[in-house]
Amino acid sequence: MNELRVSSEKEKQDLEHEDLALELVKVSFSWNTGTKALDQCNLVIPRPGLWMIVGCNGSGKSTLFRLISGMIKPQKGEIQCSYKTALMFQNPDHQLLLPSCGSDLMLSAPQDQPREELRERINSALQQVGLAGMAPRPIHTLSGGQKQRLALASALVSNSNLLLLDEPTALLDPLSQKSILELVKSLSRRAKNPISALWITHLIQELAYCDGAAMMKNGRIGNWQPGHELMNNLK
Ligand SMILES: Nc1ncnc2c1ncn2[C@@H]1O[C@H](COP(=O)(O)OP(=O)(O)O)[C@@H](O)[C@H]1O
Numbered sequence: 001m002n003e004l005r006v007s008s009e010k011e012k013q014d015l016e017h018e019d020l021a022l023e024l025v026k027v028s029f030s031w032n033t034g035t036k037a038l039d040q041c042n043l044v045i046p047r048p049g050l051w052m053i054v055g056c057n058g059s060g061k062s063t064l065f066r067l068i069s070g071m072i073k074p075q076k077g078e079i080q081c082s083y084k085t086a087l088m089f090q091n092p093d094h095q096l097l098l099p100s101c102g103s104d105l106m107l108s109a110p111q112d113q114p115r116e117e118l119r120e121r122i123n124s125a126l127q128q129v130g131l132a133g134m135a136p137r138p139i140h141t142l143s144g145g146q147k148q149r150l151a152l153a154s155a156l157v158s159n160s161n162l163l164l165l166d167e168p169t170a171l172l173d174p175l176s177q178k179s180i181l182e183l184v185k186s187l188s189r190r191a192k193n194p195i196s197a198l199w200i201t202h203l204i205q206e207l208a209y210c211d212g213a214a215m216m217k218n219g220r221i222g223n224w225q226p227g228h229e230l231m232n233n234l235k
């Protein structure tokens with residue numbers, strides 16, 4: 001009986017995820033300078049989770065994110081993305097705009113909601129990222145790690161379900177780095193609406209946290225492999 005219930009619960013989850021997908025098929029993109037940044041690139045996010053991409057400078061990672069988020073269009077190939085995406089950068093100061101945590105999150109929230117619901121939504125997002133009660137806090141009083149948490153809260157408030165993280169821990173100390181990794185991992189495991197995260201890293205020890213890792217090289221992404229396997233290959 002129990003087993004049956006679990007399996008139907010799983011089926012329900014699968015159904016909910018069924019139409020959530022990111023797929024790139026043979027995507028090519030050249031900048032107008034003539035630089036070919038993506039070259040017949042394929043990529044599939046198989047399910048919610050923490051997916052990491054490793055690659056040298058210039059291998060096309062940031063261009064990939066711009067394509068997935070729709071800021072630029074490929075010259076060749078197909079991109080199917082039914083996720084709502086949110087970008088997160090190395091330096092949170094580049095994306096936090098308003099003076100307090102609450103006012104900044106208000107910017108990301110759907111504007112058609114009653115004020116009271118908005119406030120609840122913002123408080124719930126702050127709580128999920130470990131910043132409960134910090135809506136009135138001035139942003140300049142936050143640490144680097146807290147600012148990245150706030151950027152994550154902003155993605156939650158906007159109902160994004162695919163986070164594109166471009167070396168989000170590169171400027172953080174080891175403790176904050178670990179806590180951001182654990183936070184994103186736990187958001188990708190939460191029971192309701194688990195997120196998918198595509199995380200670019202140069203720090204190979206971060207691969208220990210992922211559900212799958214892939215190398216990007218010359219505008220192409222290799223197959224997903226277990227994080228520890230890629231870690232060993234890179235050592
Ligand atoms: N805005 C741009 N205009 C022209 N060329 C660019 C631009 N952004 C990136 N490139 C070039 O595209 C290639 C891939 O860059 P990028 O996607 O930033 O790689 P990565 O993030 O892996 O370092 C590089 O050769 C880079 O110089």
Ligand SMILES: [Mg+2]
Pocket residue numbers: 061062063166
């Ligand atoms: Mg880059």
